[in-house]
Amino acid sequence: xxxxxxxxxxxxxxxxxxxxxxxxxxxxxxxxxxxxxxxxxxxxxxxxxxxxxxxxxxxxxxxxxxxxxxxxxxxxxxxxxxxxxxxxxxxxxxxxxxxxxxxxxxxxxxxxxxx
Amino acid sequence: xxxxxxxxxxxxxxxxxxxxxxxxxxxxxxxxxxxxxxxxxxxxxxxxxxxxxxxxxxxxxxxxxxxxxxxxxxxxxxxxxxxxxxxxxxxxxxxxxxxxxxxxxxxxxxxxxxx
DNA sequence: CAAATATACATAAATTTCTTATGCATAACA
DNA sequence: TGTTATGCATAAGAAATTTATGTATATTTG
Numbered sequence: 001x002x003x004x005x006x007x008x009x010x011x012x013x014x015x016x017x018x019x020x021x022x023x024x025x026x027x028x029x030x031x032x033x034x035x036x037x038x039x040x041x042x043x044x045x046x047x048x049x050x051x052x053x054x055x056x057x058x059x060x061x062x063x064x065x066x067x068x069x070x071x072x073x074x075x076x077x078x079x080x081x082x083x084x085x086x087x088x089x090x091x092x093x094x095x096x097x098x099x100x101x102x103x104x105x106x107x108x109x110x111x112x113x114x115x
Numbered sequence: 116x117x118x119x120x121x122x123x124x125x126x127x128x129x130x131x132x133x134x135x136x137x138x139x140x141x142x143x144x145x146x147x148x149x150x151x152x153x154x155x156x157x158x159x160x161x162x163x164x165x166x167x168x169x170x171x172x173x174x175x176x177x178x179x180x181x182x183x184x185x186x187x188x189x190x191x192x193x194x195x196x197x198x199x200x201x202x203x204x205x206x207x208x209x210x211x212x213x214x215x216x217x218x219x220x221x222x223x224x225x226x227x228x229x230x
Numbered sequence: 231c232a233a234a235t236a237t238a239c240a241t242a243a244a245t246t247t248c249t250t251a252t253g254c255a256t257a258a259c260a
Numbered sequence: 261t262g263t264t265a266t267g268c269a270t271a272a273g274a275a276a277t278t279t280a281t282g283t284a285t286a287t288t289t290g
Contacts, residue, residue, distance in 0.1 A: 162241080162242090
């Protein structure tokens with residue numbers, strides 16, 4: 001990924017969310033889209049991306065279709081049924097995570113919570 | 116930590132923010148406070164916490180004061196000057212991270228961004 | 231009052247995730 | 261024609277965390 005350690009653990013969620021949104025994507029496309037969306041802040045390295053895609057596929061969350069475009073290989077990934085379900089869970093976890101981190105950073109965001 | 120992988124990489128930032136806020140805390144206190152704030156969602160394990168504290172101390176970001184309370188040992192940690200500066204950076208990174216993740220999850224949060 | 235739980239620290243082995251470094255191949259650009 | 265972009269892959273190493281222990285005292289509970 002990039003500088004701050006914070007992105008560790010979020011790669012799978014990012015991949016799955018993008019696939020949920022775009023139907024199908026190939027690896028290189030994912031790296032470029034993430035770079036665009038985060039205005040260059042997050043650069044997914046190939047060494048992280050490809051093993052992650054392979055693992056998601058092995059876990060039955062992604063399906064692959066290989067295509068040749070401009071005489072170059074592309075592996076299009078899309079969510080399986082199981083992957084779609086899991087994506088819902090992951091996104092819910094992500095929202096909880098973000099909420100919790102915001103609360104930790106600015107605890108008075110939730111004045112009801114006494115500690 | 117807990118279930119979702121997302122918290123990986125955020126432990127140091129959490130520790131430093133809590134210390135910035137509370138002046139000084141001991142390890143066990145940190146675990147309990149985090150549990151409270153996140154309503155039980157995030158449980159920092161000892162195997163993660165203590166090595167993290169030791170490393171932050173070794174890096175000169177934390178100072179320790181050992182005290183005996185109720186005949187039990189406590190190691191109070193607080194930010195050094197250097198640690199205070201670094202905390203500002205880490206929190207800025209965290210905010211950027213959260214923004215980016217929110218954008219990834221709900222890209223239309225920023226309609227100006229075309230891709 | 232004995233057993234279980236809470237408080238409080240610590241470390242070591244194994245696992246997971248990611249970085250860094252390569253490698254291969256084609257296309258486009260300068 | 262050399263560099264950059266596109267597109268995939270893997271392997272070695274680093275870093276953070278989990279899981280499993282270990283030690284010790286205090287408190288609660290049956």
